[in-house]
Amino acid sequence: MxxxxxxxxxxxxxxxxxxxxxxxxxxxxxxxxxxxxxxxxxxxxxxxxxxxxxxxxxxxxxxxxxxxxxxxxxxxxxxxxxxxxxxxxSPMVSVPIVVNADSLSVWFLKALTRVPAELNAVFDLHRDDEQYSTSMLRAGTVMAAVTATPEPVQGCRVEPLGSMRYRAVTTPGFRARWLPDGVDVASLCAAPAVDFDRKDEYQHRFLELLGGAARGMEPAGPRHFVPSSQEFAEAIRLGLGWGLLPEPQCGRDIADGSLVELAPERPLDVPLYWQRWRTPSRILDAVTEAVRSTAAEVLRRA
Missing domain, CATH: 1.10.10.10 (Winged helix-like DNA-binding domain superfamily/Winged helix DNA-binding domain)
Incomplete structure (x- = not known):
């Protein structure tokens, strides 16, 4: 029984x-x-x-x-x-997934449109930083995750999706005011930065990438917290501070000069992975294929 x-x-x-x-x-x-x-x-x-x-x-x-x-x-x-x-x-089937904000903004919704309509799937999306999203898999809150964690959660399987490339950018006016003598770790640490939230480590990781002396250093200047991907990008475009944006989100701005790169030779590449339950499922298989094919169009392969 x-x-x-x-x-x-x-x-x-x-x-x-x-x-x-x-x-x-x-x-x-x-x-x-x-x-x-x-x-x-x-x-x-x-x-x-x-x-x-x-x-x-x-x-x-x-x-x-x-x-x-x-x-x-x-x-x-x-x-x-x-x-x-x-x-x-057939009833609609809810598929809970956790996704980082940048993937959700740049490419993930397009992937969901590729899931066959006859599967009657509706999506319960949770947003969390890719460094932390596997906790929802462990808790059973979601069935799948876009994550930065390559080690599979128990009961899940994992596959690489590619890397999201980020560019450190700001406006020409901001650079002229705050970085008139050039870009280095000390000047960036003192200048206003834009962070997504208090989990956001990308600006700090860029400082580490820029120079070994940045290890252990925290930006000392003002920090704006803007917890929405589109508004985060808009804050940088408006000159509130410098920050890292996904390449697909800032490429046109760099090309037309409305944004300038702080270190074009030092992009930050963040590997992303897809983790899903191992349980055989026609619906999860279809979502996985849609995510895989869309990521291949947007993310960089190693």
């Missing part, structure tokens, strides 16, 4: 997706009391506390294990319905 019912697992996943029991009840078209009863039965069957009753609710360490099971079950059920061609309209 199965320890967990499909109904319980679907409800558990819905609660974590929606954030509250009431919202999950609305999405499942059942009462909040029914949601609560299913969660109670699930926790009794597991012998563990699975949810932190915060707002929004959070999975405990044991809850992440059960969430991964619930996601995999939903994926397998959706694939089975597609393979069997069951009568009636």
């Amino acid at each position: 199965a320890r967990f019912s499909s109904e319980q697992l679907h409800t558990f996943a819905a609660v974590l997706t929606e954030g509250t029991l009431d919202a999950a009840a609305r999405s499942l078209n059942i009462t909040p009391s029914a949601v609560s009863q299913r969660l109670k039965a699930l926790e009794q069957a597991s012998g563990r506390v699975l949810l932190q009753r915060s707002n929004p609710v959070q999975a405990t360490e044991s809850g992440h294990v059960v969430l991964r099971l619930a996601r995999q079950l939903a994926q397998l059920e959706a694939d089975a319905e597609l393979e069997l061609g069951l009568p009636g309209e």
Whole structure:
């Protein structure tokens, strides 16, 4: 006899997706009391506390294990319905993926348009830095990730996508004001920089690339934090500071002179990888092929 019912697992996943029991009840078209009863039965069957009753609710360490099971079950059920061609309209299948902001802005959405429409996939996209995105795979929150981590998460397989090339750029006016004597580590450390958020290490990595003396140094000048890829680029175009932009996002600006490169001979290449669950899946296979083909058009191969 199965320890967990499909109904319980679907409800558990819905609660974590929606954030509250009431919202999950609305999405499942059942009462909040029914949601609560299913969660109670699930926790009794597991012998563990699975949810932190915060707002929004959070999975405990044991809850992440059960969430991964619930996601995999939903994926397998959706694939089975597609393979069997069951009568009636097939439900839309949610595919949760975590993607870094620059990939999302530059190329990833194009990849999703290549997933065949007959698979009835809808995408639940999470945004996180590529250095940290594998934590969502481990937690079972997502099925796949664009990541900078080449080591596969347990239960996942990984393949290289290529490298996103970044250019250190600013406006001619900013360079004339802040870097009149040329570009070096000391002058860049003192000049205003634009960071995506407090996880963003690209400007610091560029300083390390520019000169060994930068290791261990932090930019001492003002730092603007702009946590949106398009607005981050716009902040640099408006002359708020210097920063690193993906080559596809700044190539035209460099060509027409509205942006200037600080060190054209020192681009920063960031390798990206695709990690996905190993579970056989027609839907995940299709998403993987779409991601692979689109990345090949945009990213640089080693």
